[in-house]
């Protein structure tokens with residue numbers, strides 16, 4: 384970056400989400416002062432206009448921001464840096480569905496600039512690119528300030544819960560804490576409180592309980608607009624759909640069988656907060672998830688309190704895994720490592736590995752060192768075993784093996800063709816017809832290096848009252864994929880009734 388200054392060129396720095404990476408942004412400001420223009424969604428239109436003008440006129444030469452900062456009006460760009468390049472927030476989920484990492488490579492090529500992709504857990508796409516010689520891999524083996532990676536301890540919750548329940552006093556009342564926290568993790572939190580050090584607890588699911596189920600017939604409360612169970616929230620008490628924000632009152636009895644008892648199943652951050660507060664009444668606890676950070680500066684306020692050591696235990700979703708640097712945090716506890724592992728998505732293992740590695744990296748950043756405790760019911764999963772030993776290369780080898788047959792990225796390029804509509808039958812028929820149309824196209828054009836998989840209902844087959852079907856296109860040739868994806872998006876005929884829509888998503892980050 385210093386070289387750039389002597390060359391008189393400019394730079395673009397992309398970060399995943401400004402609110403979660405304020406420490407990174409501060410570091411850039413500290414190093415480059417008035418050369419930096421920060422672009423983020425919290426800017427008013429006027430502020431944004433001023434920042435863009437300053438960049439356009441060359442008054443500021445480094446644009447730092449999320450995804451869209453890639454389009455900053457800079458001239459003579461010398462370097463594009465993509466920090467935490469594996470982050471899925473670089474993918475825009477609405478049209479235009481570009482992936483900022485891929486777009487960065489395109490812009491840099493056009494300007495003759497260098498691209499630096501930074502990550503402690505690179506995406507398999509970028510790793511493979513280096514394997515093929517299309518990128519140079521630079522390794523930083525040492526942690527900042529020479530700190531050691533913290534030791535990670537695994538707790539198999541299947542046996543831990545059994546033992547904890549067996550060793551209870553005979554008349555002891557039922558204690559839900561025992562099913563959620565192993566004695567090891569409880570003791571570790573306790574010792575941090577005694578020593579005045581801080582703990583981070585990760586649970587990647589917000590709300591109080593994952594779903595509400597009838598004790599009598601097993602019926603689960605689902606969203607009336609989406610094929611997904613409603614999440615139970617305690618404050619304020621309601622059932623919430625995390626896909627469409629539908630809110631419903633908690634029913635007092637089952638609508639199907641009339642049974643009066645509804646069970647709350649599965650764990651959310653609100654429940655963990657309550658359990659921890661009951662067990663450690665003297666502890667100062669803060670929760671960080673989508674529900675507590677909707678205000679403009681809510682993130683910063685919570686993190687500032689952690690920085691001032693006004694919080695003993697910070698618990699939250701994946702938000703707390705990213706880039707935080709607090710030297711007094713000496714314990715990271717992963718309450719349930721398995722929440723993301725069983726999703727029907729080929730990146731489920733990769734995401735879990737990244738999340739575990741990142742949150743583990745939050746412990747022991749200061750001279751006091753630190754430790755990580757991971758609770759799981761799937762201790763053999765390769766995402767878990769390799770995260771324990773900080774073994775990225777080992778994980779990549781196993782995961783790449785799993786992506787060869789059937790082929791998934793990085794071995795093929797992917798396009799997800801999604802057909803949605805308000806009627807189930809019409810949507811299925813349109814998806815089938817579209818897949819047939821593409822199959823004919825492939826046959827006519829002799830496109831041998833193109834595979835069509837499907838069509839089938841999406842794993843979540845209805846969102847916001849729209850039924851969803853999809854099929855996948857796979858090809859090892861990126862240019863062919865670009866051509867076909869564009870052709871299908873523009874030409875594939877879709878009946879003009881039942882609100883039918885066809886969307887082609889190139890390089891999808893999620894197949895749900």
Ligand SMILES: [Zn+2]
Nearest residue numbers: 597600637640
């Ligand atoms: Zn029932």
Ligand SMILES: [Zn+2]
Nearest residue numbers: 606609624627
């Ligand atoms: Zn919904």
